[in-house]
Amino acid sequence: MKNYFISGDKSDCFGCEACVQICPEKAVIMKSDEEGFRYPVINKELCVNCGVCEKVCGKQRIVEENIEKKYVFGGHIRDSEVLAESTSGGAFSAIVNSWCKKDYVIFGAETEGLKVKHSYITDKNEIKKFRKSKYSQSIIGTAYTDAKNFLKEGKKVLFSGTPCQISALKSFLGKEYDNLLTIEVICEGVPSPIFIEKYVEFLKKKTGSDVLSVDYRFKKIRKWDFQVMKVDFADGKTRMKDRWFNDFWVIWLNHLMSRPSCYKCPFTTANRVADISLGDLWGVHLYCPELYNRDKGASLVVCNTLKGKEAVKEAENIMDGHELDFETALKYQSPMRKSISFNPDRDNFMKDLVSDMDYIDLCKKWGKHPSIKLLWQKYIWGNRQKMFVWRVRNYIAKKGE
Numbered sequence: 001m002k003n004y005f006i007s008g009d010k011s012d013c014f015g016c017e018a019c020v021q022i023c024p025e026k027a028v029i030m031k032s033d034e035e036g037f038r039y040p041v042i043n044k045e046l047c048v049n050c051g052v053c054e055k056v057c058g059k060q061r062i063v064e065e066n067i068e069k070k071y072v073f074g075g076h077i078r079d080s081e082v083l084a085e086s087t088s089g090g091a092f093s094a095i096v097n098s099w100c101k102k103d104y105v106i107f108g109a110e111t112e113g114l115k116v117k118h119s120y121i122t123d124k125n126e127i128k129k130f131r132k133s134k135y136s137q138s139i140i141g142t143a144y145t146d147a148k149n150f151l152k153e154g155k156k157v158l159f160s161g162t163p164c165q166i167s168a169l170k171s172f173l174g175k176e177y178d179n180l181l182t183i184e185v186i187c188e189g190v191p192s193p194i195f196i197e198k199y200v201e202f203l204k205k206k207t208g209s210d211v212l213s214v215d216y217r218f219k220k221i222r223k224w225d226f227q228v229m230k231v232d233f234a235d236g237k238t239r240m241k242d243r244w245f246n247d248f249w250v251i252w253l254n255h256l257m258s259r260p261s262c263y264k265c266p267f268t269t270a271n272r273v274a275d276i277s278l279g280d281l282w283g284v285h286l287y288c289p290e291l292y293n294r295d296k297g298a299s300l301v302v303c304n305t306l307k308g309k310e311a312v313k314e315a316e317n318i319m320d321g322h323e324l325d326f327e328t329a330l331k332y333q334s335p336m337r338k339s340i341s342f343n344p345d346r347d348n349f350m351k352d353l354v355s356d357m358d359y360i361d362l363c364k365k366w367g368k369h370p371s372i373k374l375l376w377q378k379y380i381w382g383n384r385q386k387m388f389v390w391r392v393r394n395y396i397a398k399k400g401e
Contacts, residue, residue, distance in 0.1 A: 016168035075321015089299030163267035186279030189262030202359035275308030283332030
């Protein structure tokens with residue numbers, strides 16, 4: 001199987017950075033291309049042709065998938081504050097809190113302005129920085145090397161990331177560790193960071209104030225499945241926009257600006273590489289309405305190994321929810337069944353994105369206004385209203401017993 005170093009095909013590179021960290025000569029660095037995605041570049045003057053970068057490559061060496069029987073849990077953490085600060089149901093925080101008792105290290109992605117990077121903490125009370133979906137590929141830095149060193153010291157290591165990052169970590173480590181717990185997000189591809197950079201620049205010019213932070217999935221207003229984007233400004237003001245009026249969601253979910261490798265992702269199968277897979281409990285209103293949680297967020301937790309199941313069973317002590325049927329849950333998780341479809345207009349969109357075209361013109365050309373039918377389905381007769389009717393019927397039925 002050819003890798004990026006051999007083929008030069010960008011769809012062969014996940015951007016996992018394992019090659020950078022394993023190089024003994026520090027001859028490999030990551031550089032952003034014109035689309036904003038990072039790729040490895042070899043310094044020929046430092047390279048000694050040892051070949052370890054090719055051997056560790058995620059495309060060359062996809063680690064063995066877990067084929068054990070799945071244990072699936074749906075629900076949310078009971079701590080209301082943690083739940084409000086989490087993208088979905090706070091399952092990640094619950095697992096961290098239960099699994100990390102002593103001599104532990106937690107790895108995750110944190111945001112610094114618009115940049116996302118991997119780092120680690122040794123105090124789970126600092127876990128807030130790893131909450132929330134980032135919707136940008138993180139810069140791994142030295143995370144794989146640091147994790148390996150901690151594992152060798154005998155510390156418990158919880159490592160979270162995208163499926164390709166988890167696979168890269170395992171390839172980098174070269175063997176299994178009993179003291180390692182891996183958690184992956186159920187990923188639908190990573191978008192080009194250039195779009196959000198253009199959006200922030202547009203907002204700065206329009207408001208005259210710097211953007212401090214972007215929360216892609218703000219839900220303290222109990223609008224979990226509305227995927228509200230919240231922008232905080234230096235002048236203290238905020239701006240919020242629902243998914244269906246947000247050009248970021250429209251364009252990204254139309255698969256116009258994802259990393260080339262995401263369209264051929266080998267990790268979009270039911271058999272996963274991590275101990276635990278986490279995502280939103282989509283379809284909740286259809287097959288487990290009792291877990292809807294009044295639009296405050298619900299998590300899907302898929303345990304792919306016995307180690308993962310044991311960690312989740314412990315976390316269930318601080319969560320509300322119950323076991324789910326895997327095949328039923330799988331119907332509503334397309335990233336666990338297939339990679340995203342390639343949009344034939346992607347190249348044309350990316351040309352406009354990296355050009356001098358301003359943000360408004362870009363969105364006018366490639367964005368899409370919601371239809372009346374969609375607005376009716378989401379705001380007039382949406383999940384909230386359907387769940388309200390379900391609760392009333394349930395209440396009446398129990399009264400009549």
